[in-house]
Amino acid sequence: MIVIMKPTATEREVEKVIERMMDDGFDIHRSTGAERTVLGAVGVAPDFDRDQYRLLPGVEEVVRVSTPYKRVSRSFHPDDLLIRVDDLVFGGDEVLVLAGPGSVESEEQIHRTAEAVAKAGARVLRGGAFRPRSSPYSFQGLGETGLRLLREAADAHGLKVCTEVMDPSQIEMVTRYADIVQVGARNMQNLVLLTELGAIDKPVLLKRGLAATIQEWLLSAEYIADAGNPRILLCERGIRTFETATRHTMDISAIPVTKVLSPLPVIADPSHGIGMRDMVPAMARAAVAAGADGLLLEVHHDADHALSDAAQTLYPEQFQRLMDELRIIVPAVGREI
Ligand code: PEP
Numbered sequence: 001m002i003v004i005m006k007p008t009a010t011e012r013e014v015e016k017v018i019e020r021m022m023d024d025g026f027d028i029h030r031s032t033g034a035e036r037t038v039l040g041a042v043g044v045a046p047d048f049d050r051d052q053y054r055l056l057p058g059v060e061e062v063v064r065v066s067t068p069y070k071r072v073s074r075s076f077h078p079d080d081l082l083i084r085v086d087d088l089v090f091g092g093d094e095v096l097v098l099a100g101p102g103s104v105e106s107e108e109q110i111h112r113t114a115e116a117v118a119k120a121g122a123r124v125l126r127g128g129a130f131r132p133r134s135s136p137y138s139f140q141g142l143g144e145t146g147l148r149l150l151r152e153a154a155d156a157h158g159l160k161v162c163t164e165v166m167d168p169s170q171i172e173m174v175t176r177y178a179d180i181v182q183v184g185a186r187n188m189q190n191l192v193l194l195t196e197l198g199a200i201d202k203p204v205l206l207k208r209g210l211a212a213t214i215q216e217w218l219l220s221a222e223y224i225a226d227a228g229n230p231r232i233l234l235c236e237r238g239i240r241t242f243e244t245a246t247r248h249t250m251d252i253s254a255i256p257v258t259k260v261l262s263p264l265p266v267i268a269d270p271s272h273g274i275g276m277r278d279m280v281p282a283m284a285r286a287a288v289a290a291g292a293d294g295l296l297l298e299v300h301h302d303a304d305h306a307l308s309d310a311a312q313t314l315y316p317e318q319f320q321r322l323m324d325e326l327r328i329i330v331p332a333v334g335r336e337i
């Protein structure tokens with residue numbers, strides 16, 4: 001249930017409604033917009049009379065929420081949620097680009113790649129130190145050494161750091177180096193991991209699972225938000241369909257759909273979405289035109305020899321060209337880059 005207060009409601013009236021919700025056994029999600037306050041009731045309250053809320057002073061409307069997720073739903077938070085990382089604001093006017101190699105491989109590799117992506121306009125260096133590989137025989141990442149190299153390369157080029165955490169035991173270490181913590185597609189429903197990420201004070205980039213519906217993805221985001229961390233970036237990275245011509249099927253439609261359902265920023269990852277470097281730019285352009293708040297792109301200074309996901313990894317020149325194209329497309333859809 002959500003209670004929408006009148007624009008003229010006083011703080012005292014808002015507090016009265018909150019008290020009533022607490023008496024009924026709800027947790028309260030309060031959203032104070034420029035115009036009015038919206039109070040979301042979270043939790044299970046078997047015996048309560050919704051109509052009673054309509055009669056309370058200052059209440060304009062009481063609406064039943066039909067989605068199973070609440071805290072990450074647009075009805076609880078009608079305005080877009082802005083997720084800040086120092087001077088970067090996700091979900092605002094600017095479309096932000098996270099770029100880097102699938103894996104941190106060496107000091108030289110990460111520095112050269114960081115330099116190239118920063119020069120082209122990326123704002124976040126994204127690379128894996130702990131790698132979720134489909135095969136146990138693939139490169140598994142450099143661990144803490146990788147995190148340190150990633151941080152140093154990002155700092156040297158004025159970038160923020162985004163990197164993946166695969167297990168609750170890694171959270172403490174990863175958050176010492178990262179500005180944004182990624183949950184990979186394979187871990188989207190690792191509910192222990194999601195719950196523990198609810199306790200950190202850094203944004204979580206939550207990838208959509210390979211076979212997850214949008215509702216399941218939002219329910220995973222709800223776990224993080226319900227555990228205390230509302231700073232979530234949703235990342236569409238392609239889904240498994242019957243199609244075999246591409247690595248995954250980049251679900252561009254998920255971008256506008258998710259933005260209607262949730263106020264959280266949506267980042268598109270066309271690298272994993274389509275899986276072939278020559279086609280990644282087309283999907284990136286489409287994602288931005290469809291309303292993505294940011295892009296996650298795999299780039300490597302020597303892409304042909306990347307230790308992970310080489311086939312989908314952009315050459316620095318391709319990345320530069322794409323960024324130049326985005327500087328034309330992004331303003332045409334009312335955003336900045
Ligand atoms: C990655 O981001 O490099 C990655 C492994 O992605 P996903 O979890 O989407 O497969």
Ligand code: MN
Pocket residue numbers: 102272298308309
């Ligand atoms: Mn990858």
